[in-house]
Amino acid sequence: MNGRPVRTGLMGGSFNPAHRGHRAISLFAMEALGLDEIWWLVSPGNPLKAAADMAPLRARLASARKMARRSRIKPTGIEAELGTRYTVETLEKVRARYPKRDFVWIMGADNLAGFHRWKDWRGIARQMPIAVVARPGYDGAAISGPAMAWFGHRVRPRSQARDWTRWSLPALVLMRFRPDPRSATALRRKDPEWFLDYADTIVRDAVTRQVFA
Numbered sequence: 001m002n003g004r005p006v007r008t009g010l011m012g013g014s015f016n017p018a019h020r021g022h023r024a025i026s027l028f029a030m031e032a033l034g035l036d037e038i039w040w041l042v043s044p045g046n047p048l049k050a051a052a053d054m055a056p057l058r059a060r061l062a063s064a065r066k067m068a069r070r071s072r073i074k075p076t077g078i079e080a081e082l083g084t085r086y087t088v089e090t091l092e093k094v095r096a097r098y099p100k101r102d103f104v105w106i107m108g109a110d111n112l113a114g115f116h117r118w119k120d121w122r123g124i125a126r127q128m129p130i131a132v133v134a135r136p137g138y139d140g141a142a143i144s145g146p147a148m149a150w151f152g153h154r155v156r157p158r159s160q161a162r163d164w165t166r167w168s169l170p171a172l173v174l175m176r177f178r179p180d181p182r183s184a185t186a187l188r189r190k191d192p193e194w195f196l197d198y199a200d201t202i203v204r205d206a207v208t209r210q211v212f213a
């Protein structure tokens, strides 16, 4: 990348499972923010979500890899590796490990609506800019929520989205793409045992790792 920092988007998620909406909003964000890559941080477990209907990390990661094929989206299980679940801690460790990259945090409007419940959410906002993707049914709650009120004049115009590396922090930009109604909840409702489709891949990966270890 000509020696310049690699412009990297980070999108954390449960990916239970990954869906076409994740891919679509990531490709849009890649363009709008001028990114080289987006990393999907497949969470070992969202601290605010029940573990009960959460498929194993390996299956969620396998679904993310399939959904990210032939793109500059890189699914990773880095939170499990780093031993972090809280985003504020993940971002500290990721920045320390990859000092030559510029990072922006990407999330849907549903997450902005509840952002004030995340551990040290202001600390997250002080580490990197935040780009929020509109999501059908959540935009009102996101815009009128406590986090948005705190950002106040720190909200940047969408027309300047590509300048995010130059913004002083905290900074937030609201991005509006073609609204995408897809969700993992809807997919699980249709197929509660979706993860069984990935059983073969997971076994094959485990065998490959043993053979080449």
Ligand SMILES: Nc1ncnc2c1ncn2[C@@H]1O[C@H](COP(=O)(O)OP(=O)(O)OP(=O)(O)O)[C@@H](O)[C@H]1O
Binding pocket: 011, 012, 013, 014, 015, 016, 021, 022, 025, 106, 107, 108, 109, 110, 111, 133, 134, 135, 136, 180, 181, 182, 183, 184, 185, 186
């Ligand atoms: N259709 C969508 N439009 C905008 N953002 C989305 C959309 N789907 C997912 N996201 C965002 O992608 C990230 C990862 O989402 P996640 O893995 O929780 O999927 P989900 O569809 O929201 O899952 P669930 O229905 O289980 O809550 C989150 O920041 C979420 O807000």
Ligand SMILES: O=C(O)c1ccc[n+]([C@@H]2O[C@H](COP(=O)([O-])O)[C@@H](O)[C@H]2O)c1
Binding pocket: 011, 012, 013, 014, 015, 041, 043, 045, 046, 047, 048, 049, 085, 086, 087, 088, 111, 117, 118, 119
């Ligand atoms: O750090 C927190 O307190 C926190 C609370 C809720 C969600 N998160 C993160 O938000 C991201 C989106 O989660 P999800 O389950 O909505 O896809 C994922 O990376 C979670 O780990 C983080």
